[in-house]
Amino acid sequence: MPAVDDPIALLLEGRYPDPSTGELLRSDARAIVIEDSLAGREAELLTSVGLGRRIALIADEHTYAALGERVARVLRSSFDVQKLVSSGVVHADAETIARLGTEMDPKTDAVVAVGSGTLNDLAKMVAMTRRLPQVVFATAPSMNGYTSVSASISIGGVKRSLRAATPVASFFDLRVLAAAPLPMIRAGLGDSSCRPTAQADWLLSHLVLDRPYRETPFALLAGDEPALFADAAALVSGDLAAMRRLVRTLVLSGLGMTICGGSFPASQGEHLLSHYAEMKHPEGMREALHGEQIAVCALAMARLQDRILAREKPPVIKPSTITRDDVLAHFGAVAGAPCWSELEPKLFDRARAEELTARLASSWDAIRTRIAAVTHGAERMERVLAAAGAPTTPEALGWPPSLLTDGIAHAREIRNRYTFLDFAADTILE
Numbered sequence: 001m002p003a004v005d006d007p008i009a010l011l012l013e014g015r016y017p018d019p020s021t022g023e024l025l026r027s028d029a030r031a032i033v034i035e036d037s038l039a040g041r042e043a044e045l046l047t048s049v050g051l052g053r054r055i056a057l058i059a060d061e062h063t064y065a066a067l068g069e070r071v072a073r074v075l076r077s078s079f080d081v082q083k084l085v086s087s088g089v090v091h092a093d094a095e096t097i098a099r100l101g102t103e104m105d106p107k108t109d110a111v112v113a114v115g116s117g118t119l120n121d122l123a124k125m126v127a128m129t130r131r132l133p134q135v136v137f138a139t140a141p142s143m144n145g146y147t148s149v150s151a152s153i154s155i156g157g158v159k160r161s162l163r164a165a166t167p168v169a170s171f172f173d174l175r176v177l178a179a180a181p182l183p184m185i186r187a188g189l190g191d192s193s194c195r196p197t198a199q200a201d202w203l204l205s206h207l208v209l210d211r212p213y214r215e216t217p218f219a220l221l222a223g224d225e226p227a228l229f230a231d232a233a234a235l236v237s238g239d240l241a242a243m244r245r246l247v248r249t250l251v252l253s254g255l256g257m258t259i260c261g262g263s264f265p266a267s268q269g270e271h272l273l274s275h276y277a278e279m280k281h282p283e284g285m286r287e288a289l290h291g292e293q294i295a296v297c298a299l300a301m302a303r304l305q306d307r308i309l310a311r312e313k314p315p316v317i318k319p320s321t322i323t324r325d326d327v328l329a330h331f332g333a334v335a336g337a338p339c340w341s342e343l344e345p346k347l348f349d350r351a352r353a354e355e356l357t358a359r360l361a362s363s364w365d366a367i368r369t370r371i372a373a374v375t376h377g378a379e380r381m382e383r384v385l386a387a388a389g390a391p392t393t394p395e396a397l398g399w400p401p402s403l404l405t406d407g408i409a410h411a412r413e414i415r416n417r418y419t420f421l422d423f424a425a426d427t428i429l430e
Contacts, residue, residue: 007220008032008248011255019219027255029147031169034247036240038173042074042137049169051133052109055079058100058123060086063115063139067176071114071137082108089287092121093154100126108132113167116184117143117290121151124164133168140180141188141246142291146170147254150263152290156334161263170251178243185235185246186390187291192228192249193385194270194298195221196376200305201268201419203374207367208356209418217256217265218374224248229376232388269304269411269419273297276411277403279335286398288391295390296397300404302378305420309372314364315427317356320347327413342416348426 010016014026030049038045046055055075059068064085075081082105090096100122104111113123113136120136127134136146145152151164177185199218206213228249234242256265263271274293308315327343328336348356360367376384385392394404412421 007223007252008034008255016220018216020215025216025259027147027258028149028166029168029170029255031171032147032251033169034172034174034244034251036174038137038171039070039175040074042071042171043078045169045171046075046110046112046135047078049133049135051079051135051168053079054082054105054107054109055112056082056084056104056108056110056126057112057114058084058119058126059114060090060119061088063119066139066180067137067173068114068139071112075112090118090122091154092118092152096122097125097129097153101129104130110135112137114139116140117145117152120146120167121153121164124151124167125153125162128164134165135169135171136167137171137173138247139176140184141172141177141243141250142180142184142289143188143191144250144253144257144266146172147251148257148263148266149261150257156338161267163262166258172247172251174240174243174247177247178238178240182236182389183289183292185243186295186385186388187289188246188250189228189232189235189385189388190289190291190293190295190298190390191266192225192246192253193381193390194268194294194301195225195253195266196374196381197270197298197301197305198264198266198268199374200371201301201417202264203371204367204420204423205418207363207370208359208423211418214260214265216259217253220252220256221249224252229384232384232390235388264417268301268417269421270294270297270301272411272414272417272419272421273300273404273407275414276407277399279331279414280403280406282400282403285400288397292391292397295385296392296394296399296404297407299378299381299385299392300408301420302375302381304408304424305371305375306378308420308423309368309375311368312365314357314360315423317348317353317360317426318428319350319353320426322347322413330410331413339413343413345416346412346418346422353426 011027016025111127111134150161205211228245274297324340327340
C-alpha cells in the first residue's frame, strides 16, 4: 500500500499541494499501479479504468514476447483484442504513426501499449489522432516518458517533443522490469541522472532571461531520487526494492513534465546533445538506447555547468553573430530550416546583450549559488552511473570523439530552450 503522503497517490486523488502556491494538483491519469507482480490482473486493471471493449494492443516482437502475449491472453477473457505487433526495428516517426492508424480497427475503443519508450510514444500519438484513451503496460524501466504529456517523434529527420496526452493508466510489473535487458535498466538510470543538469539549465533560463520555471516537478522527486542514486548498483542485481525506486522516479518525472505542460524539467541541454548525435549519426555507428545517451550527455552538461559556475567574475554577453546560412550549412537545408526557426528567438542584439551583461554584473554570485544548489556535480553523477555499469563516456557508446564536441557547439541550434550550451556560446568567460 502506498504511504499516506505518497505524491503519486496524492496526484491521482487531486490532493498534491503545489509547494510554491499551495494549489491542489491532480494528474490526468486514472491509475498508476506499481507492484511486484501484476500477472493475471491485466483484465481487472483495464476494467477498473473504464475502457470500452475493443482494444488495439501495440507492441513489437520483443515486447510481445516479454509481456504482450501474457497481457493479450488475459485480456481476451473480457475484451476484443486486435494485436498490432511490429517486426524489426520500430521507429517513433510520423510514418509509423500513420501506418498504425491505418491498420487499427476503426471501431477501436482504446489503445494499449506494451513496451517502453518508442512504443509508448507511438501509442500516445495514435491514440491522440483517433481521440482514444491510451494505457501502457511497461516492459522496461528505460525512460521517464510513461506518464508524461509529451511524445518524442522524428519529423523530417529532426527529433521533436510533441504534445500528446497522458496515458489514462500506467501499469508496472516489477518482476517483468527487473528481467529486462541490463542496458535498458541502466538506460532508466541514465534518463533519471539528468534531473540535476536539466534543472540547472531550466533555472538558468529563468534567472537570466525571466523564462517560466517551477519547483513542483523537483519536489515530487525528493522522496525517491536520493535513495535511487545512493544504491544504484542494486538495480542490476534484480533487487525489486531498487527497481521500485527507479520506477517511481521515472513515473514522478513524467508526472512533473505533465504538470508543467512540457518536458522542461527533464529535457534540456543533455537531450539536445543526444538529439544532435542522432541527427548527425555517422554511418556505421551503433544504435544506443536513449537513456544510455542521456547518461553520457548529462555528464558532459554537468562538466560544462561545473566549469561555468566555478567562475567568480560575472560573464559578459556577446551580441549573436550566427546566421541562418551558418545553420543551414551545418545541418543541411531540410533539417537546418526548422533548426533556424528554433534558434532565432534566442539570439541577442547589442542592446539585449548589454542589458543581460548588466544583470549578470549585479547578480552573478546569487545566480550561480542558487543554480549550484540544485546540481550534483560531474564527479558524483559519474559515480552513480558507474555503480550500475551505465556508460559514462562517448567511447562507451561507440561515438567518434568529435561528435560530442561538435554537439556542445551546435546542439543549441536544434531547439528554443536556453541552456548552458547557449550560455557558453553567448558569453565571454574572463
